[in-house]
Amino acid sequence: MDVTPGTTGDAGHGAASITLEGIRKRYPDGTEAVRKLSLEVKAGELAVLIGPSGCGKSTVLRMINRLIEPTDGRILLGDDDVTRVDPVKLRRRIGYVIQNVGLFPHQTVSANVATVPALLGWPRERTRRRVDELLDLVGLDPAQFGRRYPHELSGGQRQRVGVARALAADPVVLLMDEPFSAVDPIVRTRLQEEFLRLQAEVRKTIVLVTHDLDEAVRLGDRIAVLSEGGRLEQYDTPAAILGSPASPFVREFVGADRGIRRLAVTPVTRAVLDPLPVGGGADLPAVPLGGSAYDALGVLLTSAAEHALVTEDGHPVGLLSRDRVLGLGAVAS
Numbered sequence: 001m002d003v004t005p006g007t008t009g010d011a012g013h014g015a016a017s018i019t020l021e022g023i024r025k026r027y028p029d030g031t032e033a034v035r036k037l038s039l040e041v042k043a044g045e046l047a048v049l050i051g052p053s054g055c056g057k058s059t060v061l062r063m064i065n066r067l068i069e070p071t072d073g074r075i076l077l078g079d080d081d082v083t084r085v086d087p088v089k090l091r092r093r094i095g096y097v098i099q100n101v102g103l104f105p106h107q108t109v110s111a112n113v114a115t116v117p118a119l120l121g122w123p124r125e126r127t128r129r130r131v132d133e134l135l136d137l138v139g140l141d142p143a144q145f146g147r148r149y150p151h152e153l154s155g156g157q158r159q160r161v162g163v164a165r166a167l168a169a170d171p172v173v174l175l176m177d178e179p180f181s182a183v184d185p186i187v188r189t190r191l192q193e194e195f196l197r198l199q200a201e202v203r204k205t206i207v208l209v210t211h212d213l214d215e216a217v218r219l220g221d222r223i224a225v226l227s228e229g230g231r232l233e234q235y236d237t238p239a240a241i242l243g244s245p246a247s248p249f250v251r252e253f254v255g256a257d258r259g260i261r262r263l264a265v266t267p268v269t270r271a272v273l274d275p276l277p278v279g280g281g282a283d284l285p286a287v288p289l290g291g292s293a294y295d296a297l298g299v300l301l302t303s304a305a306e307h308a309l310v311t312e313d314g315h316p317v318g319l320l321s322r323d324r325v326l327g328l329g330a331v332a333s
């Protein structure tokens with residue numbers, strides 16, 4: 001996954017904001033899948049759409065790349081109204097990753113990743129370099145995997161090829177519909193971690209649909225909780241969604257264990273520390289400043305200590321009490 005920053009040519013400056021203005025989708029049979037949704041995703045941010053089955057998540061995603069035409073409203077990429085541009089050209093600017101990836105089974109991994117560059121008529125050498133660079137970026141050795149066919153890969157490897165393919169032509173936006181749901185939980189966690197590293201590298205504007213709240217909390221800069229008809233219940237950071245649900249619907253949706261989930265996204269900061277004791281507290285268990293409150297609680301519980309020593313670059317900076325950590329997980333009810 002290691003690349004020199006900038007070699008992909010897209011370290012952030014290839015991203016565009018996405019603005020949904022009162023979008024609506026009424027299917028021909030009369031189903032109002034999305035009634036009136038407004039939402040803005042800032043350039044370089046990852047927004048997660050989450051909500052119960054059938055609430056309109058996929059419909060929203062597919063309106064952004066016009067696989068589904070909105071009945072009403074506007075969708076802007078940066079300042080461009082996507083409903084006014086040719087949908088085929090539009091889709092070349094938007095990467096799309098779906099569950100089970102949808103790789104072409106009779107094409108090699110390299111040919112799959114090269115799909116959009118080939119459509120754009122890139123010279124062969126440029127395409128080859130880009131394909132190798134992307135396979136490296138998603139952690140697949142091009143020499144080993146480039147000539148394989150999709151059925152010769154594991155589920156997790158196929159997902160990575162799907163991500164590489166979506167990034168190939170340096171899209172301004174990436175849409176991901178349940179991209180990690182087809183793999184087992186352990187592989188999923190690893191792919192999510194790799195994906196976060198990749199996103200720190202490429203800084204695309206991403207809209208990701210998931211059913212999995214843990215995934216939403218782990219990956220999202222912001223989470224949009226939707227209810228039936230694409231109604232926006234809350235759009236905020238993971239910590240705010242878990243800490244202050246805006247409606248009974250969100251409270252129920254994020255569930256009773258949201259205090260624990262909240263600890264996972266709350267860092268230990270100087271603001272919650274007590275002063276160091278005389279003698280330095282060297283016998284106490286240590287936790288790093290900036291680490292998650294969830295990890296700190298784990299250390300406190302396993303060592304049965306009332307306090308942990310918080311360190312920065314190995315130097316003690318203060319004490320963290322168990323009560324303080326539990327207070328960080330407390331949520332408005």
Ligand SMILES: Nc1ncnc2c1ncn2[C@@H]1O[C@H](COP(=O)(O)OP(=O)(O)OP(=O)(O)O)[C@@H](O)[C@H]1O
Pocket residue numbers: 027028029031032033051052053054055056057058059060211
């Ligand atoms: N082509 C269609 N014609 C009529 N209704 C449709 C069509 N596609 C989707 N719907 C309906 O629109 C609503 C929203 O569907 P959508 O697939 O966007 O939901 P979702 O939130 O992505 O669901 P899931 O989480 O189950 O994938 C559902 O009630 C669905 O039955």
